[in-house]
Amino acid sequence: MSYDRVRAVDEDVADALTGERERQNDTLAMIASENHVSEAVLEAQGSELTNKYAEGYPGERYYGGCEYADDVEELAIERAKELWGAEHVNVQPHSGSSANMGVYFSVLEPGDKILSLDLTHGGHLSHGHSVNFAGKLYDVTHYEVDPETGRLDYEALARQAEEVEPDMIVSGFSAYPRTVDWEAIQEAADAVGAYHMADIAHITGLVAAGEHPSPVGVADFVTGSTHKTIRAGRGGIIMCDEEHADAVDTAVFPGAQGGPLMHNVAGKAVGFGEALDPEFKEYAAQVVTNAEVLGETLEEHGFSLVSGGTDTHLVLADLRESHPDVTGGEAEEALEEVGIVLNGNTVPGETRSAFNPSGIRAGTPALTTRGFEEAEMREVGDLIARVIDNLGDEEVYAEVAADVQELCDDHPLYE
Known part of the structure; x- marks a missing residue:
């Protein structure tokens, strides 16, 4: 893509777009919440649907001229139902956080109680952090992972639910590397008469593929993102039983949003269609395998992994034991200098701050999309360790950067 039309009217924006394309091609994207969509999804998201207002839902719009918008949204809904086996799907949320807002607004009132995973233990801002809308609107209490194992303690969660008596329990994560026992959390919710919202933003694709x-x-409600482990473009999704369908739809529109971003919905439709291809199951399995190999490689280099490993698409390394003088922020900055893009991340028992935490989080969805398998992931793990072991050594940085560029050249993104 040359961006010639953009350049003809705005060279500055064209330069930025071209630069971003080159940056993605020439770096290893390992932020666990990022992936690379196909050129088909890119084309759909850049379509003429960006011009169209379509407030309402298919067949019940507040504007005329929505026949093709209806077609696209209905395709996205039906494909989502097939992928996840949901009775009702709303594909209009602009993001995973918007999807969470839609669920909260559907059954909660301001001041109601939420019990959710603490941010430093792997939760998400929209689960009720004090700076987020959820933390401002609702009375939020957090549960934590077991400090010894780094895993969720479901019995402790159930006991805490009995003490707090929440109106909703939120499950799911942004930095928890293990399988979640949804049934155990549902039992805890049922025992106290609470709703249960499962946020699968990070593992939407892994769930769709059975990984x-x-x-x-x-759960009563399931929310997700459409751009992390599934490659359907940036956006959100809500799934629920029919009994909650009207409440959810009303909460999304007109409750939380106006007109849906129909060009993004088109991307979702195309991406969901791609995920229905049998090859997607192979992709998702490779994502998990690659994360396991990455984690094992880092452990071989002396890194301590939260929970001792991973079952998902991400690894979370606690640097305090292996590299006590290195913060997650310093590691992130050094790795980006050589072309490896991941993020510093808080860890259970965090002793620093969210702005300069003690861990790093690395994901494998984007590299797997580029065709990376076990051998490449071992090399990537070796390169990450080499940089962090030699922080500030420009000679090492130059050598690693050359190796990163070779990996990128061998696995081109958009040719």
């Missing part, structure tokens, strides 16, 4: 147990049909 992680599904909360659909277990």
Whole structure:
């Protein structure tokens, strides 16, 4: 893509777009919440649907001229139902956080109680952090992972639910590397008469492919992102039983949003269609295998992994034991200098801050999309360790950067 039309009217934006394309081609994207969509999804998201207002839902719009918008949204809904086995699907949320807002607004009132995973233990801002809308609107209490194992303690969660008596329990994560027992959390919710919302933003694709147990049909509500382990472009999704369908749809529109971004919905439709191809199951399996190999490689270099490994697409390394003088922020900055892009991340028992945490989080969805398998992931793990072991050594940085460029050249992104 040359961006010639953009360049003809705005060279500055064209330069930025070209630069971003080159950056993605020439770096290893390992932020666990990122992936690379196909050129078909890119084309759909850049379509003329960006011009169209379509407030409402298929067949019930507040504007005329929505026949093709209806077609696209109905395709996205039907494909999502097939992928995840949901009775009802809303594909209009602009993001995973918007999807969570839609669920909260559907059954909660301001001041109601939420019990959710603490941010430093792997939760998400929209699960009720004090700076987020959820933390401002609702009375939020957090549960944590077991400090010894780094894993969720479901019995402790159930006991805490009995003490707190929440109106909703939120499950799911942004930095928890293990399989979630949705049934155990549902039992805790049922015992106190609470709703259960399972946020599968990070593992949407893994659930669709059967690489992680599904909360659909277990939890009252399931939310997700459409751009992490599934490659359908940036956006959100809500799934629920028919009994909650009207409440959810009303909460999304007109409750939380106006007109849907129909060009993004088109991307979702195309991406969901791609995920229905049998090859997607192979992709998702490779994502998990690659994360396992990456984690094992880092452990061989002396890194301590939260929970001792991973079952998903991400690894979370606690640097305090292996590299006590290196912060997650310093590691992130050094790795980006050589072309490896991941993020510093808080870890259970965090002793620093979210702005300069003690861990690093690395994901494998984007590299797997580029065709990386076990051998490449071992090399990537070796390169990450080499940089962090030699922080500030420009000679090492230059050598690693050359190796990163070779990996990128061998696995081109958009040719």
